[in-house]
Amino acid sequence: MPVIRHARAGDVDRLAEIGLRSWQSAIAGLADGEKMRRVAEAAFLRFLFDHWLSVLLVEGEGAICGWVACENFDNAISDLWIEPQLQGRGFGGLLFAEIERRIAADGFDAATTKTHARNDRAVRFFRNHGYGVSWLSTAYAPQLDSDVAFIGLSKSLEQSPDH
Template identity: 80%
Template sequence: MPVIRHARAGDVNRLTAIGLGAWQSAIAGLADGERMRRVAEASFSRFLSDHWLSVLLIEADGDIRGWAARENFDNAISDLWVEPPAQGRGFGALLLAEIEGRIGGDGFDTVTTKTHARNDPAVRFFRKRCYGVSWLSTAYAPQLDSNVEFIGLSKSLQTHAER
């Protein structure tokens, strides 16, 4: 049975490896992930070292399988990564539901996130869970050393009875 818990400082290396593997999978065809690996790995490691308190992780079968973060403890999910071999097993959906519950519990009525626009699996994942497209823009992505189209997604956390 999967368990969701707060990250600890000692989890940073494993979380970095998961984020890097999922990131490489997500950018396949968009950029040379192997060429950008060192920059991305340093970025994940720095983020996780500085923000591990904002990270929830999911464990199953004796290992960490994925993680999600609210970098600024606001209504934005800054990260949601599941290691590629564990994708499609419901870990992302469990993490998303947990982080949405915490965002709602903190008094927010919407949740937001973003991904690169050509990350079709991520867009489908969020759309399947009632996220709508709220914006599209192009911005420089230092991890990819290029301009990338990003898509913003949002979801209302209010139930139909509350509307």
């Protein structure tokens, strides 16, 4: 039975490994993931050292399977990374349901997220979980050292009865 819990400082290295492998899978065909590996790894470690308190993770069979974050403790889901060989097994859905529940409990009416527009698997995941496209833009992505088209998505959330 998978368990969702808050990340701990001691989880940072493992979370960075998962994020890096998932990121490399997500950018396949968009950029040379191996060439950008060091930059991306440093970015994951820096993010996680600075923001581990904003991270929820899911464990299954005694190992961390993935993680999600609301970097600014608001309604913007900044990260969702699932170990690539475990994708499609429901871990992302469990994390998303929990982070949405927490966002709604904090009084937000909607959740938002973004990804690069060519990340078909992520866009399909978000759409399957009720997210609709709210914007498209192009921005410089330092981890890829190039301009990238991004897609923003949002979903209305129901408030729990006690709010």
